[in-house]
């Protein structure tokens with residue numbers, strides 16, 4: 001039985017080392033199994049759904065012709081019979097108690113290889129369901145299977161050398177200065193300076209980095225998103241600074257993509273950030289159609305969830321570095337054009353140039369380094385492997 005690095009990450013939780021962070025997985029409350037079911041998805045995919053009463057702390061392993069989902073803090077429940085659909089790759093599902101963990105052991109008709117992040121989704125409870133762990137997969141061909149198992153057997157060293165790709169996007173540039181502080185500081189200059197420092201920090205930390213712009217250049221928002229796609233980014237970080245009509249407002253805030261803005265302020269911000277391309281927030285529907293065509297709904301959920309996870313981690317890193325937070329929720333949602341891609345990511349408003357004290361701070365190399373150190377930490381702690 002092989003425990004992959006992503007499983008190990010899930011169990012030990014790299015995030016645990018960050019002071020003040022509550023590890024999401026490590027101390028889950030007592031969990032209960034609600035249901036286990038399978039189904040067939042378009043593209044002849046097998047779907048396995050495991051429903052649990054609380055957010056599951058889980059790991060995966062792949063014994064020969066099996067998929068084992070190991071869930072912590074859970075007891076077997078013989079009253080729950082798996083509902084097996086016909087035509088799937090799963091022929092049988094058993095519950096196996098292993099200490100305090102419950103293993104859901106799915107017997108497979110064919111090998112499926114190791115599941116990728118895009119094939120796994122944790123859904124939050126909705127009206128009809130509790131937490132659901134969802135796995136979508138197909139059989140791997142024999143030759144691909146051989147390659148997969150040889151990669152697996154060479155183990156951790158192979159995986160360690162896998163460099164995650166971070167796309168750094170300094171907002172605005174060229175003819176678009178972004179917002180301008182009372183002291184004349186331009187957003188485009190601040191974010192470029194922070195972006196350069198961030199690139200250095202991430203390169204040193206072993207990431208592969210690309211900047212959408214490395215000079216004072218105007219780029220369309222769609223070009224930035226496309227850049228992230230083309231470079232096959234694992235994470236997209238768009239850097240901005242904010243302005244507020246009220247000059248007393250200060251602090252950072254972090255945004256992820258959603259069709260609807262989480263609040264009026266987020267909506268206004270998306271409008272002003274999108275203004276560079278003259279994209280109204282209403283233009284979102286068309287994008288939604290494009291993305292829908294390119295991604296399964298599971299993948300869309302996965303990108304949204306990964307972005308949310310990163311944004312929350314980044315907010316925690318800022319707070320633990322004592323970076324001032326804007327009042328209200330630190331992570332918000334709005335239809336930002338620049339985030340319209342399949343690469344998970346966030347738009348970070350580093351602070352307010354409209355506030356005199358923060359304008360001064362944002363210009364200072366010390367403060368820029370502090371912001372960068374927190375962002376580097378948040379990226380190091382982000383779980384790239386599910």
Ligand SMILES: [Zn+2]
Pocket residue numbers: 171172178179187239240241273
């Ligand atoms: Zn901006």
